[in-house]
Amino acid sequence: MSASLLAPIAALLYLTATGLHLMHIFQQRQGLSRGVAVMGSIAMVCHSIVAVQGVSVTGGLSLGFYKISALMFLAVNLVCVLLMLRRPLQNLLVVLFPLSAMSVLVSTFAPETASITTQLPGGLLLHIGCSILAYAVLTLAAAQSALVAAQDYQLRHRHTHGIVQILPPLQLMEIMLFELLLVGVVLLTISIISGFIFLDDIFAQHLVHKTALTMLAWILFSVLLWGHHKLGWRSQTAVRLTLAGFAALMLAFFGSKLVLELILQRG
Structure with a gap:
């Protein structure tokens, strides 16, 4: 599936998951709800495909400003999820998910800014x-x-x-x-x-x-x-x-x- 289709899906899922998690917080409930976990996971899968497609181009790698931003926010999310298995860091998702939504959209639809690195x-x-x-x-x-x-x-x-x-x-x-x-x-x-x-x-x-x-x-x-x-x-x-x-x-x-x-x- 193309990045131009996956990016809006990922962004929408990120923002929806953020809204659900905020409701969860306002209700003073602990932990991460199943809905946030499912939507966040699907969003990160879509984000992964978009990020990999963004940096992997014919003839080498594209490490431009917008492309690398999406890759970095993907890494932030993955590290956060991994650490959540041991520590209660779920409240950080309220900040990370909206920024990830923006990064995945900008990475997909903004113009290329860097030359391709071949070696x-x-x-x-x-x-x-x-x-x-x-x-x-x-x-x-x-x-x-x-x-x-x-x-x-x-x-x-x-x-x-x-x-x-x-x-x-x-x-x-x-x-x-x-x-x-x-x-x-x-x-x-x-x-x-x-x-x-x-x-x-x-x-x-x-x-x-x-x-x-x-x-x-x-x-x-x-x-x-x-x-x-x-x-x-x-x-x-x-x-x-x-x-x-x-x-x-x-x-x-x-x-x-x-x-x-x-x-x-x-x-």
């Missing part, structure tokens, strides 16, 4: 794969930190209704945040090391900003993990450093691609 050795594939997984996990960490911030604010102001009633205890929320950060930093470390090894010049003019911002994000996340382990940093400190690192990481990837492909039109 990708195994080492470079490792770098790209670890980068996508690192971005996926750290995106979940950023979303989780936003929930921690909202929950901490309400508890500090003695608000016992609203988001406090539907989220796990704050201590568990923080544990999940630091678990995501640890996994994300490990993947980001592998991505950076493989980039130094397999890229011809990681500090080339068109890569230097991406490299510098990625290193900045790695430093911020690593300092946060060290501070949490050694000094007991948590709550607002964790939220601020997580969001700062995530902003640097997103600028490193999407910012550089946005400038090169959409403004300078250099694929």
